[in-house]
Amino acid sequence: MIGLIVVVAIIIILLLFIISTYNGLVGLRNQMKNAWAQIDVQLKRRYDLIPNLVETVKGYAKHERETLEKVTQARNIAMGAASSGVGERARLEGELSAALSRLMVVVERYPELKANQNFLALQEELTSTENKISFARQYFNDSVLKYNNKIQMFPSNIIANMTGFKPGEFFEVQAANEREAPKVSFT
């Protein structure tokens, strides 16, 4: 009789453990998905801002056609790859960020542009969107780390393997590429 009670108790405890681990894993995976959705929102916002920015800058900075074209091109490529994997998107978005920051350095040369209210508002929006992208990325990567840890650590890894949870991919932007200092020459 006592033996039976012990066996039943062990089974119940085991079941409770499995349920809570499984729910924890699902919760972490959802958190990761939400974090990814937030990045997506901000990336879309950036796609929307760029044409406006390019139009405004064009009116003042006629000699910067090349820089502007590069920004537009990088935007279109990044937009076209919206359905590809995390790693590929991170690379393309990194290139777009680099092109944009080069443009922002270039506009420093045009004082009339920097006095334009419309441009200043756009600049605030764009800078904030860049910040939001990197903050969202930060939160997303933290979520992925936590989720991956849970999948790989004992004992939750047993449940994760049985129910088919796959580790998440980090959204890494090549730091060297993104923060590349623009080359300035005085010839």
Next chain:
Amino acid sequence: MWEQIRANQIRSAILVVSMGLLLFLLGYFIGLYFFGDAVPGVIIALIVWAIMGLTAYFQGDSIMLSISGAKKITKSDHPRLYNVVEEMSIAAGLPKIPDIYIIDDPALNAFATGRDPEHAAVAITSGLLQKLNRDELQGVIGHEIGHIKNRDILLMIMAGIMLGTIVILAWFAQRALFLGGGTRRRDSKGGGQGQVIILLIGLVLMILAPLFAQLLYYAISRKREYLADASSVLYTRYPEGLASALEKIANSPVQVKSANKATAPMYIVNPFSKQGMNLSDLTSTHPPIADRIRILRSMAGASFRDYEQAYRKLHGKGIVPNSAIALSTSMPVTPHEKISDEPFDKIENTRETSNLLWNINRYKTIDCDCGVRLRIPPSYQATTVQCPHCGRIHNL
């Protein structure tokens, strides 16, 4: 992150429970003393606590905001502030962007309120908004969002209510005692030696309970401030932003007019700060600003582990729960994109803030062609107004 919140909640729960215990004991002795039975005293204590607690839970944020005279703003009122709050909410992974309020006050301070992240709000004084550049603003807002994310506000409200109840009950008990309210009990039952001892304990408790409760309350509050600082750095990855904001705040002699003792723990720095506060000051809701700045400036990275190390160097003991440190990976300090490399424009910032204040006080602004800017108060009745400089007539 979750681990840190949970560890905080456990520690804080212990503190709140000990406060509850204190309240219970107080009620117990009040009952014993005035009614000859512990039960009515405990019931009175619980009723007072429940009423105050429920009010604070459901109305606390609006009470706090209306006491401080805060006005809600939208994105068009101040895009930069709105964006910074949104950025920090994203960094913290909050489900919703908190409401943003402005307090028309030259003092430098800010606070967060709301019982949970779904009902949260942050408020900032116009003085602070005007003095800070973007990085510093980010640090301050990060600190407030940290309070929201760590569920500090509900805890402080509940602990505050407990403290308030204890103070009120002890106050009434003491007054009643001196007016001879307790004699009725002594007449009805003769009192043995045991009774006298209980009475003495009760008397001491009535006097000491409010003091103990206050010290506990201050201890919780100070710890929360350090943790909110650590969270802010974790979100911004840039300790210098918050450090330099705190420095500006510390150098300002102006106090928040609308602050009182009950609302003090909500602010980013103690609104009643005295110059040269002692390091071991137990009766303060906030740690000394100089300490907070020193910790922030000696951080090697931006993770909880770095904050813990910097804190340990200064105080010899830790502050961040172990479970949170175990999970934190190394995070380099990375300043985010700057709006521009130009030095911070004080005049432009002042103008922006004053425009905001005119707007939220519902003044209309008309830019006359001669360059004069007219501010029309909401009480102005006529449909036209003449420019005092060039005499042009403007329609409203």
